[in-house]
Amino acid sequence: MAQARASTTELVVAAAARVFLAKGYQASTMADIAREANISKPTVYQYVQSKQWLLDTIVSLVSEELERCGQVIHTADAPANARLRWLIRVHVAFAVRYRNSYRVTFSEQAALSPAARQEFKQWAKRTTSKFVDLLAECRQEGTLDWPRDIEVAGNLILSTLTSVHRWFFPDGRRMTEELLVEYIEHLLSGVITESDMPSWPMPELPMSPFEDPQGDEAVLVRRSPAR
Template identity: 30%
Template sequence: MTPRANGSRAEEQRQRILAAAVGVFSRRGYRATSMNDVAAGVGLSKPTLYHYVATKQDLLVQVYEQVLDESLASARTIVAAAATPLDAVRGLIVERVAYTCEHRDLLKICFEEESELPPELAEPILERRRAFEAVVHDAVEAHLAHTGTDLGMPTRLYVNTCLGAANWAYKWFRPDGPLTPRELGERVADVQLAVLQR
């Protein structure tokens, strides 16, 4: 066995553990979940689980890091590929709605368990969130500067409204409904972009 193979297998096991934790946290809530529950969810003994993760809190932090790192990377890619600032804003809104609908278990944890993070662990996560929000804010500002549009409200308020609507979709989106996550994202974007195109 090469070190690369060992590392790859260990990472695969960590991802399985994280997926199991997401499932259990989402169903039972973080506080009501024990490491025994996570171990059972992934089919490992508790001592083996502790070989890969030190605490339940570490798993919660990893959930936040995964969501925010994926969101930030995706947002930067969308902005870099957009033909215009307005296209960038549309792409960001559509993607945020779609991601939220496609990862409802993850988003449920992120929005409902934040109080479980102690301040020293919460601050780096908040920095990631602010970085993501800054990408959206800058795209809106670029559009306003490009078109001379008067938004009629602070840009931060507009961005928070857009993201709030997108993020809340984890509560009410139904996979068996008439729209796919991306189609829903397009509809939400149509409504929100109307403010930018007055």
């Protein structure tokens, strides 16, 4: 698979994510973003439309890439609890590799434009529905010990995954992606049965591989819709 390459626009979007995270969306300016991207303010407008467009784009990139990876996992030929653990790993990977964009996505939803907010709500609804269906598969195959409302379980687990950004701070206590996965899986160990993971290798996922030369996180790259 050929690697996607980040454009100048995508690098400006990545710079905006760093600024929004550091200053908050409302307090950030296009001048701040231009400075972070090491280009002039007039040049910024050659690549992006507005501060609002930047926030909407960050959230769109994260949700689209998560959904793309999730679709690969949901349709994989593997037991349900193996697919569930893969989804956990994907969310953790996003929280670590794309931490600025991920944290902005789940902390600045109130500042989204009406259209972007509606799209995000629809994405969240689809994501939750598919996750709950997967948990139902786990329960049917006997690998999920949850006798109560399966939607409650789905919302609890997803809330845990999407709140990783609130306490994962790589500049403070060092924590690797693997350790994050271990913590979350330990949290779920009382209700989810271990799967024979070596027998079910995780499928190749379309995660953006481009490293930001001004930071240490990967840059999300806009992709063409899958055919």
